[in-house]
Amino acid sequence: MDLSDKKKGLQLKDLELILGYQFKDPHLIRLALKHPSVVGGVNDSNQRLEFLGDRVLGLFVSECLFLKFRHESEGALAKRFSSLVKRDALARVAQNLGIGPFIEMAPSELASGGRSNPKNLADALEAIIAALHLDGGSDVSRDFVIRHWGPLSEEHIQPPSDSKTVLQEWSQKQGLGLPVYSIVSRSGPPHQPIFEVEVKVSGVNSVRGSGTSKQNAEQFAAKNMLENIECNN
The missing domain is CATH 3.30.160.20 (Double Stranded RNA Binding Domain)
Structure with missing residues (x-):
């Protein structure tokens, strides 16, 4: 996306409305949306944030399952967990939120359907979770995860296959x-x-x-x- 600073600001406000959070440091959310195809180094893309977001997501999904399914064994909880943090689940949440149009990527990646690619959507969503966590703290990131993964956990009446x-x-x-x-x-x-x-x-x-x-x-x-x-x- 070759965007002016003004247009970036407008898009950022749109995304903040979707996420239900206003960033104190806009750089974090812009970095979370930067696909590796548009930069030369890993520190200039969303990959490091994706790493952190994966761990934050795992912690709060685990907490959600632990509190919600109090009578299930560790094995059953682990199966539910695997289903909720896999790429398909993340891509689904990202699609429901409409994250795709906000991801910045190279023209070649864009031309190949990059903004609807499940991996790109999942990676960007994990990076967004990290940005929320760093900017707003654990209460903000926990609220976001519980709000969007809590309903997904209800869909699995029986734990999914491992x-x-x-x-x-x-x-x-x-x-x-x-x-x-x-x-x-x-x-x-x-x-x-x-x-x-x-x-x-x-x-x-x-x-x-x-x-x-x-x-x-x-x-x-x-x-x-x-x-x-x-x-x-």
Whole structure:
């Protein structure tokens, strides 16, 4: 978007109305909307904010589920959590809010449908959450997450399938057999180990994931492979 400062200001006000928050530091929200395609370095795009926003979102979605589903096990809550923080869920929230038109990107990215690309929408939304958190504090970011993810959590009467189950169902449907998981490394102290696991599916590039247990690492590996498959389709 080649916008004048005046037009940027008007667009910022429009977005603030959508978000229900007025920024004290407008630079934060403008940075949150800056796709990597328009800048030369990672510090000039929304990637660092996306990193923080992912963690902020995870914290408050976890809190929401913990308080709302008081009688569910840790495993059931984890399945709900995975469903609510995956790319599809973020893209859906971003689409409902109308975030796409505000994302600044290179003409080539724009021409390829970049403002409706689920990954771009999800990344921008995570960056916006981080901007809200940095500018307004945890109360503002928590309110935003609960307001938009709370209703989504109600849609899942039964916890959704976990990443390993989804990957297994996909690979069998494609006639590729079962995913094979193997431990690549184990590091850290005995009381707090970190496992790295590799998952292989016939005809698909192998992917790794890390976690504090073998099962947790397998879930992350499966999640990463599913995201790679989604990006390539």
